[in-house]
Amino acid sequence: LAKTTQPISMDSYEGQEVNITCSHNNIATNDYITWYQQFPSQGPRFIIQGYKTKVTNEVASLFIPADRKSSTLSLPRVSLSDTAVYYCLVGLNQAGTALIFGKGTTLSVSS
């Protein structure tokens, strides 16, 4: 399973755009990149996933360069409620396949 590296922590202010980059140099051909958000005492919540180029949904965008060795989660105009731990996971999104969590990035949003 591909190992991921993220910044341990990031700070931001309300209304700013936040970009969290994840490195996954040994990503395999069939691996997908998935990002999760976790609040204290809750299970991780799916944010977005992608394979290549750019993916956008109602809460975030995911940018993946052509070599797929990294990815960037972009959160537009963060609010205080976006304070959480964000995990980047790389692996097969197939039945029977678990995902291994790295250390994640603790995002702190201030007013």
Place this chain on the structure above:
Amino acid sequence: GAVVSQHPSWVICKSGTSVKIECRSLDFQATTMFWYRQFPKQSLMLMATSNEGSKATYEQGVEKDKFLINHASLTLSTLTVTSAHPEDSSFYICSARLPGQGNSPLHFGNGTRLTVT
């Protein structure tokens, strides 16, 4: 809405007793479920893969006789912490994928906070 449900959300037990945690897939059948454990200020650690109708697969270092997993139906997996001790106090989280999709992300339950006194 939630696709994976856990029960209970928190439990306190005395040292030496056993505790059962349930993980249910809502409105879908999950032949495979995954159990994770998370200690304070740490990341999630995969404990085991629960397979319906067969034995669970445990990660290295996880005692299968201590953490009993039963996946008796396609919508329910249970994790029983036997003879619990204070060091087993942790946040236990299960997950599953929606079936029938070639690319399906993991969906997680809301976790169970276990405190052993």
